[in-house]
Amino acid sequence: MEGDDDMTAMAATPETMRAAVRERYGAPREIIEFKQVPKPELEDDQVLVRVRATSLNRSDYYTATAPIVLFRKLNGGSFRRPKTFALGGDFAGIVEAVGKDVADFEPGDEVFGARTGAFSEYVAARMIAKKPANVSFEEAATFGGSALTALQALRDKGKLQPGQSVLINGASGAIGPFAVQMAKALGAGKVTAVCSTRNVEQTRGLGADRVIDYTRDDWTKSGERYDLIVDVAATKPWRRIVRALKPDGTYVLVGSPITNPITGPLGKIGRLIVASRFTRRTFVFFIASFNKPDMEVLRELLASGKVKPVIERVYPFAQLVDALEYMGEGHARAKLVVTVE
Ligand SMILES: NC(=O)c1ccc[n+]([C@@H]2O[C@H](COP(=O)([O-])OP(=O)(O)OC[C@H]3O[C@@H](n4cnc5c(N)ncnc54)[C@H](OP(=O)(O)O)[C@@H]3O)[C@@H](O)[C@H]2O)c1
Structure with missing residues (x-):
């Protein structure tokens, strides 16, 4: 059509x-x-x-x-x-x-x-x-798309290793619940999930080890540091994100509110690329793309019940x-x- x-x-x-x-x-x-x-x-x-x-x-x-x-x-x-x-x-x-x-x-x-x-x-x-x-x-x-995005953010862009600590910012919605479950399924040591009050119980039920209610607490100020942050909500500036990342940690930006109607997130992505150059931490933005092998991975995760x-x-x-x-x-x-x- x-x-x-x-x-x-x-x-x-x-x-x-x-x-x-x-x-x-x-x-x-x-x-x-x-x-x-x-x-x-x-x-x-x-x-x-x-x-x-x-x-x-x-x-x-x-x-x-x-x-x-x-x-x-x-x-x-x-x-x-x-x-x-x-x-x-x-x-x-x-x-x-x-x-x-x-x-x-x-x-x-x-x-x-x-x-x-x-x-x-x-x-x-x-x-x-x-x-x-x-x-x-x-x-x-x-x-489909949301599950694939969560998978590729954690496995390919975040290069999640078993035992690592992961924070998912935006743990509800279409992508977030997949990201929380897939982080566990891929062997993350500790999964911290950030969502609003009404989604805390749902997120805990998906297996998150810790749930932070963003309306009450700021995850960039808790003092905790993560190997990997997967950000679906993009609510924090780089200077605050850095505080929550281990020195060799990775920040994967999945989505961002549209603040510029002409260029969308491109300005923000550009600023993050430049800012991250001044630290050892890695910044990644990506667009998920479908492929046959990943369709099979999704089928296996669905069939096994590891991701619901x-x-x-x-x-x-x-x-x-x-x-x-x-x-x-x-x-x-x-x-x-x-x-x-
Ligand atoms: N890179 C890619 O390939 C790719 C692929 C698909 C989607 N995306 C992008 O990813 C983003 C999210 O997609 P989605 O489909 O999951 O959207 P969605 O279903 O609308 O979910 C957005 C979630 O963000 C949460 N949120 C809002 N403000 C927040 C805050 N301050 N802190 C933490 N969480 C907050 C909301 O939770 P509450 O209701 O609790 O506030 C909501 O559950 C969009 O920008 C989309 O364009 C990117």
Whole structure:
């Protein structure tokens, strides 16, 4: 569903599907429409999946609203018009057809994965893994972008070693609960999680060794120092972060509030790169990227129960905009799932 597609009203036929689409940027309620659009064409290495559930990531909200002007161009669109009408990323569903080069999936397989356009009845995707039989479609749909981001932040960028001490700033929401559980699953010695009062019990239940309520205590002033800080909330300046990092510790920046509508976090990242050069501590910013081996890692973590899906709310497809608006408020406790029936 690229920007040149015909988005005029279509009748429902076997070749069409219902999808949440948009033709411009803006608040979800103003721009998102449910329409009949052509089903995606299947490429030889893709699998056509009938979507049963999709889960929201913050990027879904940003894709609709495009709050950072520069990123509109970097994402391939123009300043006024997005490149693609399609919305959504994470999904779980049932394979309906496979491309001629696909050997490891067949129609009827239950899968989960990620592909732009997941807010629709069908997606044609490559980044998929088999859904473990012991989890629901709603649960499996949560193991997409947020889970992958937590994994790559801890394992690849943070280079977490068994026994190390880790702090997760922003331990609730879409990414935080995965980060807390994955830190434990990867063998961290002590996991300290930072969240607000209402999420303290949830976070403790996920296995955090210590939970700091940021509305009462400041983790940069506790005197404790960590091998690795994974920061999903980015609420502290470098001079304070340094106090909480061991001399050879690593700070992985995952996300940041948007303070500059033109360049987004680029200025902040630039300042952190420069500031970190004056210490032995390592600063890393990264953008998570899907790959097949990591889809398998997610499948194993899901199947083994070492990392459990944490779902705050499940919405029917017709209430997708409500879910996106709630995500946009920035205080979701855990994953928001939308069923696509
Ligand atoms: N680098 C990447 O590849 C990548 C990938 C995905 C997302 N991201 C970014 O990561 C960020 C978080 O994404 P998300 O999907 O997890 O967002 P989210 O679901 O909106 O969660 C944000 C969390 O931050 C917490 N928070 C807010 N203020 C805080 C503070 N002062 N101290 C500690 N925690 C605070 C909130 O908890 P309370 O409600 O308790 O305040 C909320 O749970 C976003 O900026 C997103 O763009 C980056």
